[in-house]
Amino acid sequence: MLSIARNKRNSGPAPRLNSVxxxxxxxxxxxxxxxxxxxxxxxxxxxxxxxxxxxxxxxxxxxxxxxxxxxxxxxxxxxxxxxxxxxxxxxxxxxxxxxxxxxxxxxxxxxxxxxxxxxxxxxxxxxxxxxxxxxxxxxxxxxxxxxxxxxxxxxKLCSETWLGDNYLVPPKFEIEDDGVKILYMGTYSHAGDLDIVRPALDLLNKKGVKATVYAIGIGQDIESETVKSISVPDGWGIYPKFVSWLRVNSQNFDFAIAPLENNEFNRCKSGLKYLDYGAINLPGIFSESVSYSQLVKNNETGLLIKNTAENWLRALERMCVDTRLRSRLASAAFVDVERHHLLNRRDSFIYAEALGIIRGKFKPAEVLDGEVAQSGDFDPHWYVHSYDPSALDMGAQNILVNSNDAVSHYLSIGASRNYDPSPTFSTRRYLERYTDVKEAGLNALTHYLNSGKTEGRQPSPKGRTIPANVRLDANGPISHLLPFGDEYTPSESKIAVHLHAFHLELVDDVIEHLANIQQNYTLLVSAKADDVAALRNKLTESLPLASLNIIAVENRGRDVAPWVVSLRDEIMAHDIFCHIHTKKTVHTDKHKNWRSYLLHEVLASPASVSKILSLLDDEPNIGLISPPYLARLSTQPQWGANRDRLINLLSQMNYEGQKDYCEDYPAGSFFWVKTEVLKPLFDLGLTLNDFEIEAGQNDGTLAHAIERLMGYLPSISGFDTVCTAVEKPVD
Structure with missing residues (x-):
C-alpha cells in the first residue's frame, strides 16, 4: 500500500472563492x-x-x-x-x-x-x-x-471556446456537393446510432431529394452512397482546436442530426449535441429520448422524433425542403444556448462548492434521516440551488444547508408551495393528476415513495394544455379540444370500427353515436351467438353507411380478445381503427356512467369525429387518440394488478423504453388508432387460449394488461399518443 507523510495543513471552514x-x-x-x-x-x-x-x-x-x-x-x-x-x-x-x-x-x-x-x-x-x-x-x-x-x-459550453474570437487559423474545407449536406458528430461507439437514419436517408434520395450525411469522428468504415466521413486534420483533434476547426467549417452544412438508440446506456447520456449544434447555428433533428426531450422544444428549437424509418424520413424531408424552418430553428437554438447553456459565475460557485474549496449553500448529511432523504427522488443539492435560501426561509444566501435540512424544508414548507424535490418529480402535476392524493391532504413525494411508485404512478405526469377552466370533469394530459357540431369532412382513409356488443340492451345508445361517422366505413361486431341475428337486423337498418361484418364469439377475453384474435386481419386491411363496446361496470359506483362518458369522447358528434380523423390523417406523429380519464378515476394511470403481465408483453416486443411507471393509456378501452400502431401486438400471434376463462375478474387479466399496453404501442411503432376532449361535456 502506498503512503505519504501527513503534514496536511489544518482543516477548517472552507474559505471564500478568492483564497488560494x-x-x-x-x-x-x-x-x-x-x-x-x-x-x-x-x-x-x-x-x-x-x-x-x-x-x-x-x-x-x-x-x-x-x-x-x-x-x-x-x-x-x-x-x-x-x-x-x-x-x-x-x-x-x-x-x-x-x-x-x-x-x-x-x-x-x-x-x-x-x-x-x-x-x-x-x-x-x-x-x-x-x-x-x-x-x-x-x-x-x-x-x-x-x-x-x-x-x-x-x-454547459464555454463561451470563450464556442463564441469568442477565433484566434486560431484552422484549415478550411469545402464540400463539393449540390445536394443537402447534413452534419453528424460522434465517436466510433455511435455507429449504431447512425444506422437508425440510414434507411430513411436512402429512401429520401430515392424520392429525388439529394441529401448526404457527413460524419465527423466515427471513422471511414461507415461510408456508403449517402453517408460520407470527414477526418479531423492532424493536430486539430484536441478539444479547443477541434471546436475552432468546426466553427469555421460549419457553413458547409445545412442542418445536423443526433440519432440515439433507445437503450439503458444512452438513457444516461446528456443532450450535449444539441448545445454543440446550436452554438454553430445549425438546426437539428434529435431522437425523442431522455437525453434530448428535456432540452429540445419540438418545432421551436429543433425537431424531436421517435426512432422509426418513417419518422426520420418525414423529418429529413421536411428539413431538406423547408429553408425557413431551418433558419427559424437555428436562430431559436442559438439564442437558447446563449441564454441558458453557457458557463457563468453561478456555475463556478456550484462547482467550487462540490470541490470543497468554498462554503456554499449545501453540504451532505453524514447520516440521511428517513425515507425521503434516502430516496433517489429527492435531490437535496438541486433543491437548495434551485430555490434560493432566502426564498426557502432558511436564512441568508451563504447559509450552509445539509441534505436533511433540505428534506425537512420540503416536507414542512416546500411541498405546500409546489416546490419540486428533484428535476424528475413534479409536486404540482402529481397532485393535479392523482386527485385522490390531493383530496387526502398527502404530501406528493411521500405518497409516491410509500405506494405510488409501486403502483406505477407517474412521478411527473404530463399536464393539460387546454384552458384550465375547461372540461373540469376530465383528467389527463388533454392537448386538443374537439368541436361539437354537425360539420363533417370525410376522410380518405379506410376506417374500421369494432363494436363488442355483449350487452344487447345497451346497443341503441351505441348506434346513436355511430351515426356520427358520416361516411362509408366497416363495422366489425362481435357478440354472443344468440344475439347475432337480432343485431344484424338492427344495425343494418340503423347504420346504412356501415359495411357490416358480425361474428359470434365466446365470452372470453372481454371486449379485447375479439379484435386482437378474431378480427386482426380485417383491421389491418384498414388505415384507421376505432374500438368501442357496450361497457357495463358493476363492481364500483365510481364507474357509473363511464360508458356514456367514453362514447361521448370518441363519437360525440359529426364534427368531433371529423376532427379526430383529420388529426390521424394530417399529423404524421399522432398514432393513437385517447379519451381523457373520467375525473372520478383519480388514481390513473397506474399498473393495477397488471405490471408483470404488461412487462412480459413489452419484452416480447423487444421494447427498451421506461418500465418504471405506467404510461397514459385509454382507460376503459375506447380509442381511435392508426392500424400500423397495432402491428407489434398482432405480431405476437395471441390466441383465445391465452386469455383467461371469464370469472368476473375486475383486474389482472390479459385483457387488462392489453388495455394498458395501448399506452406503449404508439411509442414502439414510432408514434405519439394524444389525449383529446370534446369541448361540450356529456349530458
Whole structure:
C-alpha cells in the first residue's frame, strides 16, 4: 500500500472563492492530451475566469501521488485508474485528508465498453468518493446505489471556446456537393446510432431529394452512397482546436442530426449535441429520448422524433425542403444556448462548492434521516440551488444547508408551495393528476415513495394544455379540444370500427353515436351467438353507411380478445381503427356512467369525429387518440394488478423504453388508432387460449394488461399518443 507523510495543513471552514486552493485532475488522458469530455466537464470549469484563486494540475496517477499531500482536492474522471490504483488513491486521500471527487457522465458500470478491471475501479471510486459529479438526473438516480452525495452539474459550453474570437487559423474545407449536406458528430461507439437514419436517408434520395450525411469522428468504415466521413486534420483533434476547426467549417452544412438508440446506456447520456449544434447555428433533428426531450422544444428549437424509418424520413424531408424552418430553428437554438447553456459565475460557485474549496449553500448529511432523504427522488443539492435560501426561509444566501435540512424544508414548507424535490418529480402535476392524493391532504413525494411508485404512478405526469377552466370533469394530459357540431369532412382513409356488443340492451345508445361517422366505413361486431341475428337486423337498418361484418364469439377475453384474435386481419386491411363496446361496470359506483362518458369522447358528434380523423390523417406523429380519464378515476394511470403481465408483453416486443411507471393509456378501452400502431401486438400471434376463462375478474387479466399496453404501442411503432376532449361535456 502506498503512503505519504501527513503534514496536511489544518482543516477548517472552507474559505471564500478568492483564497488560494490547489487541486489535481486525473483523466483518461493520463495527464497528456485530455479527452473532449475532460475539457467540457472539468477543465473549462476550472479556468481562472470562473475559479479565481485556484491552482490546479492535470496529471497522471503516478505524478498525483507525489504531490497529493499538498492538495485540497483530487478529481478523478471516468475510467482513468485501474482497480489497484483506485484502492491506493482512496487510502491516500483518507490519510492526507484530501477531498476525493469522482466525475462520470456516462454509465460505464454497465456493458463491455471498458475492461472489467476499470469497471471495478469505477465502482470503488463511486463508493468511496466524498462527492460524485454527473451530468443528468437519470444517471444520478442510478449512481446513488453507490454514494449518497451524487450531484448533477449539467453540461454547459464555454463561451470563450464556442463564441469568442477565433484566434486560431484552422484549415478550411469545402464540400463539393449540390445536394443537402447534413452534419453528424460522434465517436466510433455511435455507429449504431447512425444506422437508425440510414434507411430513411436512402429512401429520401430515392424520392429525388439529394441529401448526404457527413460524419465527423466515427471513422471511414461507415461510408456508403449517402453517408460520407470527414477526418479531423492532424493536430486539430484536441478539444479547443477541434471546436475552432468546426466553427469555421460549419457553413458547409445545412442542418445536423443526433440519432440515439433507445437503450439503458444512452438513457444516461446528456443532450450535449444539441448545445454543440446550436452554438454553430445549425438546426437539428434529435431522437425523442431522455437525453434530448428535456432540452429540445419540438418545432421551436429543433425537431424531436421517435426512432422509426418513417419518422426520420418525414423529418429529413421536411428539413431538406423547408429553408425557413431551418433558419427559424437555428436562430431559436442559438439564442437558447446563449441564454441558458453557457458557463457563468453561478456555475463556478456550484462547482467550487462540490470541490470543497468554498462554503456554499449545501453540504451532505453524514447520516440521511428517513425515507425521503434516502430516496433517489429527492435531490437535496438541486433543491437548495434551485430555490434560493432566502426564498426557502432558511436564512441568508451563504447559509450552509445539509441534505436533511433540505428534506425537512420540503416536507414542512416546500411541498405546500409546489416546490419540486428533484428535476424528475413534479409536486404540482402529481397532485393535479392523482386527485385522490390531493383530496387526502398527502404530501406528493411521500405518497409516491410509500405506494405510488409501486403502483406505477407517474412521478411527473404530463399536464393539460387546454384552458384550465375547461372540461373540469376530465383528467389527463388533454392537448386538443374537439368541436361539437354537425360539420363533417370525410376522410380518405379506410376506417374500421369494432363494436363488442355483449350487452344487447345497451346497443341503441351505441348506434346513436355511430351515426356520427358520416361516411362509408366497416363495422366489425362481435357478440354472443344468440344475439347475432337480432343485431344484424338492427344495425343494418340503423347504420346504412356501415359495411357490416358480425361474428359470434365466446365470452372470453372481454371486449379485447375479439379484435386482437378474431378480427386482426380485417383491421389491418384498414388505415384507421376505432374500438368501442357496450361497457357495463358493476363492481364500483365510481364507474357509473363511464360508458356514456367514453362514447361521448370518441363519437360525440359529426364534427368531433371529423376532427379526430383529420388529426390521424394530417399529423404524421399522432398514432393513437385517447379519451381523457373520467375525473372520478383519480388514481390513473397506474399498473393495477397488471405490471408483470404488461412487462412480459413489452419484452416480447423487444421494447427498451421506461418500465418504471405506467404510461397514459385509454382507460376503459375506447380509442381511435392508426392500424400500423397495432402491428407489434398482432405480431405476437395471441390466441383465445391465452386469455383467461371469464370469472368476473375486475383486474389482472390479459385483457387488462392489453388495455394498458395501448399506452406503449404508439411509442414502439414510432408514434405519439394524444389525449383529446370534446369541448361540450356529456349530458
Amino acid at each position: 486552493h490547489e487541486g489535481i485532475v486525473i483523466s483518461p488522458g493520463g495527464g497528456k492530451v485530455p479527452h473532449g469530455s475532460t475539457y467540457i466537464r472539468i477543465l473549462e470549469r476550472l479556468k481562472v475566469d470562473y475559479q479565481s484563486g485556484l491552482e490546479w494540475g492535470h496529471v497522471s496517477f503516478d505524478e498525483a501521488v507525489k504531490v497529493l499531500d499538498a492538495q485540497d482536492f483530487i478529481l478523478v474522471q471516468r475510467n482513468s485508474l485501474s482497480l489497484d490504483q483506485s484502492i491506493n488513491l482512496v487510502e491516500l486521500c483518507r490519510q492526507s485528508r484530501v477531498r476525493l471527487l469522482f466525475e462520470m457522465d456516462d454509465d460505464l458500470t454497465i456493458g463491455n465498453r471498458i475492461a472489467e478491471d476499470q469497471i471495478l475501479a469505477i465502482k470503488h471510486l463511486l463508493t468511496h468518493a466524498d462527492c460524485v459529479i454527473t451530468s443528468t438526473p437519470y444517471l444520478r438516480k442510478k449512481l446513488r446505489q453507490y454514494n449518497a452525495d451524487v450531484r448533477v452539474i449539467p453540461n
